[in-house]
Amino acid sequence: MTDEYEISDFYDAIEDVGRPVLTADEVARALDCSHEDANRVLERLAEERDVARLDVENDPVVWFPTEWERLADRERIVVFPKRREIVADQPAQFTRAQLSQFAHLNDTTRAGSYSYRVREEDIWSAPYDSLETLMRTVRQVLPEPSPDLEGFIEAQWKRARQFRLYTHEDGYVVLEAASDDLMGNVARQKLSEDHLRAPIADDESWVAEDKVAEVKRILYEAGYPVQDERDLETGDDLDITCALDLRDYQREWVEEFVDLKSGVLVGPPGSGKTVAAMGVLEAVSGESLILVPGRELAGQWRDELLASTSLTPEQVGEYHGGEKNVRPVTIATYQTAGMDRHRQLFDQRRWGLIVYDECQHIPSRVFRRSADLQSKHRLGLSATPVREDDKEKDIFTLIGPPIGTDWDALFEAGFVAEPEVEIRYVGWDEETYHGEYANADGRGKRRIAATNPAKLDEIRFLLAEHPTSKALVFVEYLEQGDRIAEALDVPFLSGQMRHAERERHLQAFRDGREDTLVISRVGDEGIDLPDAEIAIVASGLGGSRRQGAQRAGRTMRPAGRARMYVLATRGTREEEFARQQLRHLASKGIRIQETVLDEREEDD
Structure with missing residues (x-):
């Protein structure tokens, strides 16, 4: 029967x-x-080498045509329009950058296959001025026209x-719909009298002025992003001159932001987003509020502003748990700015610009309230506007559209070194240790695999392979770091090391x-880590994409070779x-290499 x-029947399936x-x-x-x-059919086709099997951890075995393996050295794009999925086998960097x-x-495999999904929010935030330019990119990638997907x-x-939101000539905010039906059946159904006066x-x-950010968020969640065209306060004038020479692409970022009046700079680490932000301060020349995750970043911002702009110490203030000074340019923490007892101070000031540094935090409950502060210009900064709760769309809703997303162009031009990224799968140091892993519960398994002592030998090996390179070794667990x-x-x-001692080692x-240097999670955000040639991740925060990109970013700079090694315990x-x-x-076009270390290599 089988x-x-x-x-051909498998292809039909x-x-x-x-x-x-x-x-x-x-x-x-x-x-x-x-x-x-x-199963008998698949086993027979596998014996005849027409199909191949792949064992997926925690999932059933999956099967695919071996022809796809034979074409492994060639780019192959397969489109599934009904599912809005695109599978790219061995895609070129240009293709990966365009798809991003x-x-x-969605996923990648060791064999070099990339699986993408075209979601609503991806199109809503696509960095294009017109549908025509967006479709031009889509058609460059797809192997043939796809009417359903297009x-x-x-x-x-x-x-x-x-x-769209706009300002009425009498000064109040108006929500305008493209049709009467949309206003009646969407906006007035989703929004309450608290939102629509x-x-x-x-x-x-x-629209109630103090509910604008909430209106934008509710309509976005209903599937309708709002174009924000309000004539907001320009803020009190403040003459600022930036003493830095901006690169061509940084000047383009500034020009695009000034035109849009709101947006998120999402260039790669090392591309100079802070420098571009200071160019924006000069272009806006208004009193500015800069929001940061922690007080250490506040201090770094103050030092940068005083060193790189015409601002004087009397014009720059910090407002957080350690210091509370509101000045023409004020650097505050998200948490402080969102507290009721401090909000009045920030609301009273006529800010011409609000900068949201590390703005991937905005969707979180603690930081979200600070996003209700609105000004004519809203600038977000983040190399990694991704969240494991999939709320990254809120970032662009509350602040503005992405700007400067073309990482590939910066790699090609040599402004930022594309990192060489490799996952190295390390075996156990001894069978008894593997037995300890087998007998542990879920959380215990993760900790044992993360702190596998065999990783120390691999760290020594990698440092010996690059004896003249400066290296950062990242860990998740303090005892492993020690x-x-x-x-x-x-x-x-x-975080247990005193700030002064930590700064002494960094210098x-x-x-x-x-x-x-060995560094805990304290190095992921909030301190200004120096550049390194090598980043070795001995253990990480589960599958956090943001943490992975941040740690890779410590090696991404204009000159030299950037290398990142991620150590993972094999079979876990x-x-x-x-x-x-x-x-x-990977979504930004960076190729990820994977190496399984055999027993002989590990014993060498």
Whole structure:
């Protein structure tokens, strides 16, 4: 019975299911046979080398045509328009960079396959001035026209332009819909009287000024991004001159921001987003509020402003738990700015610009309230506007559209070094340790795999391979950091180390007196880590894409070779976490290499 099925039937099943890889259950349903018969068919086709199997951790075995493996050295793009999925096998960097402009990277495999999904929010925030330029990019990537997918993209582009906010000539805020039906059946159904004061016309409503950010968020969640065209306060004038020479692309970022009046700079680490932000301060020349995650970043911002602009110490203030001075340019923490007892001070000031540094924090409950502060100009800064709760769309809703997303162009021009990223799968140091892992619970398994002592030997090996390179070794667990630092006889920088001592080691690393530092999660954000040639991630925060990109960013600078090694214990969920952690980098066109260390290599 099973002999009558051939590879052509498997291709028919792929087309029927609409996925590039299939489980035996899906094959059985597509071929209308039993699960047992489907398995026999797949095993026979595998023996004949027509299909290949892939064991996926925590999931059933999946099967795919071996022809795709034979084409592994060639780029192959497969589109599944009904599912809005694009699978790219061995894509060129240009292809990956183009896909990142309008699609979300779902997954990658060791074999070099990238799976993308085109979501509504990807089209809403696509960095294009017109539908025509967006479609030009889409058609450059797709191997042939896809009317269904292109129709979806066009529909979402138009959907994102159905509502706009503008300022009435009498000074109040108006929400305008593209039609009476949208106003009546969407806006007035989703929004309450607290949001909409009164109707002005069938397609217009008066908006409560203190509810504008909430109105934008609610309509976005309903599937309708709002175009914000309000004439907001320009703020009190403040003459600022930036003493830095901006690169051409940084000047383009500033010009695009001035034109849009709101947006998020999402260039790669090392591309100079802070420098561009100071160029924006000069262009706006108004009193400015800069929001940061922590007080250490506040101090760094103050030092940068005083060193690189015409601002005087009397014009720059800090407002947080350690210092409370509101000045023409004020640097405050998100948490402080969102507190009721401090909000009045910030609301009273006529800010011409609000800068949201590390703005990926904005969607979180603690920081979200600070986003209700509105000004004519809103600038977000983030190399990694991604969140594991998938709320990154809120970032662009509350602040503005992405600016400067073309990482590939900066790599090609040599402004930022594209990092060489490699996941190295490390075995256990001894069988008894593997037994300890097998007997642990879920959280215990993760900790044991993350702190696998065999990683220390691999760290020593990598440092010996690059004896003249400055290296940062990242860890998630303090005891692991202490153990590695002691074994290497180097400092371990963590939140438990006094600020002054931590800064002393960082300065020694900058000027070359120290060439290796072990760093805990405190180095992910909030302190100004110096550049390094090598970043070694011994353990990480699960599959956090933001953490992976931030740590890679410590090696991304204009000159030299940037290398990042992520160590994962073989045969554990760390393998999955490592691939997931680097997904944001892969979505930006950076190729991720994977190496499985055999027993011989580990013993050498």
